[in-house]
Amino acid sequence: MENDLSQRIQALPAEKREQLAKLLKQKQSQAANQYDVVILGGGLAGGTLAQQLKRAQPEIKILVLEKRKHPVPEAAHKVGESSVEMGSHYLRNIVGAKEHLNTVQLPKSGLRFFFPAGDNTDITQRVELGCTSVLPVPTHQIDRGRFENMLHDENSAAGITVWDEASVQSVEFGAEQHTVTVLRHEAQLTVTGRWVVDASGRGNVLKRKLGLQKPSSHNVNAVWFRFDDVLNVADWSDDPEWQAAVPSAARRLSTTHLMGRGYWVWLIPLYPNSTSVGIVADAKLHPHGDMNRFDRAVAWLEKHEPQCAEAVKAKQDRLQDFCVLRHYAHDCQQVFSADRWALTGEAGVFVDPFYSPGSDFIGLSNTIVTTLILKELKCEPIAQDVDLYNRIYLDTFHSYIGTYEDKYPLMGNAQVMTSKVVWDFSIYWGVNALIFFHNKSQDLAFWTDMRHELSRFDKLNVRMQQFFRDWDLLLQEPGGSIANVPGLTDWSPTFVNYMKIPFLHELHVELNDGLDEAALKIRVSKNIDLLEMIADEMFQRALMTTPRAESLQAPTEANHEPAMNGAHTNGNGHTNGHAQPAAQSFASSRSRYDVKAELNRIWLETQTPIKELA
């Protein structure tokens, strides 16, 4: 047969043979440039998505297009250096970067917050909220350049095609294949992909093409810079008592937040000895023009964070970069489509860096994108799933926005803000991260079954975020000034170890409980019951200690019986319909009495008299 075919080709006139050869070559190069998935952008979102897809389905054909040349610089590359539990879990266990993170990136000892005291010239006088060691569930401080170089190499080794110095020019959607035009080494190339995923960050390739932009009303700006030297907040005082409270290494390995009204300043250590410093500030309270050059940022620090300014000035000859970003939060109309495109990472939405959720969102959207792509490649319908995923992902983003929007003024208020941090950690560990750790964030049946419980959770959180804002407003002077407000700025200096709050510690370690689905559902419900008790206790505390507190709205529903007493549980303390002891956790089986006692650890003593606790 083959012989017969080659004889017939030989018999063709030379001109016809040439035409046939050309056609064959074209077909071959088309097949070579045809992929299942073309990913636009090889940063954190694009690089990890490629790895996640390949690990889930080794035969999938993926092309990553990245305009930068590799290797990219270490340390002074991108922001997104501090990771929290969800993001770290994603990178370690789903992307498979555990070894890299354990060996050539830094472990992290949680988030740490220093609240203002006087003119902030003495760190020992500030209320410190933090922990004393790395946390049981690992998190990391990530040099993004180092990480992206590793991803680039690992992806190539795994058989993923990675083109760097490849700038995406345009995307045309087709019925079977989408066409992507790329500029690479001055040549214009076209490739096709059944799926196109935009991971171009603020390059926003598809968002612009499809007109999906949606501005966010959360208006906060940031500036940041890096030094190739250690800058450790633990070196700012040699007071023996202050030094004894927290080991120096734990202070260094945290993401430090120096807090003030309308701003926070981050200090993030990078492997082996660099430091990232950033100022993040509400545009209404701290104009961007006051900090948008290095000299201005130093002058701003001298005014608001003088100890940090001194440390920065001492290292300015080691400065590696200086970057600015105005109004960083952005929304999007739609991020997933049944027409086989998706937006992931910052190409879709970005909320706020305060609790370092950037890589959490990458883990969430990449996991949804992976689920959709694998399903569609098996020729299963995805239109309905796409609608639900858009709702879940964008609703999650909007609920996160509520955590940050209008909350920057609270950042100088130690009393309200320590409560808010404990609340925000509790909802994160108790519900959002718990679901992600159990691989259920993309499970639509789980979301459907849990919709009433998750709606109870959402409503509670919306009311709590409003409560924190209202509580802070009651503690401010007319005109909004934070200075000289009795009970607001005169906290006794203290270290509050949040890992010593038993329910918080347990919510954290229980992330790795590995529950089955039924047990997870019960655990989520019980954690929401616990959250209702925490909310109620915080509200009671505000009522008892704050002038004019009668105007505060109760965060739990009127006449709402705490769920532990009946509404969601049967007489044995098990949730109705799901009576499985495996779901009982220490944190969620607490009584109201326990919660009150445990929360007492975060109420700060002030020099001004407060009403007695009932």
Ligand SMILES: Cc1cc2nc3c(=O)[nH]c(=O)nc-3n(C[C@H](O)[C@H](O)[C@H](O)COP(=O)(O)OP(=O)(O)OC[C@H]3O[C@@H](n4cnc5c(N)ncnc54)[C@H](O)[C@@H]3O)c2cc1C
């Ligand atoms: C001030 C600030 C602080 C932050 N801090 C944290 C933090 O501490 N922790 C955290 O988890 N997150 C943080 N984030 C968020 C974090 O930076 C992002 O989540 C993360 O960088 C997004 O990764 P990405 O891959 O989506 O985008 P990027 O990392 O920007 O990657 C996009 C890639 O696409 C490439 N590209 C763009 N256009 C094209 C094109 N046309 N063709 C080819 N390639 C293209 C770019 O070169 C780039 O490499 C912070 C964000 C801000 C603004």
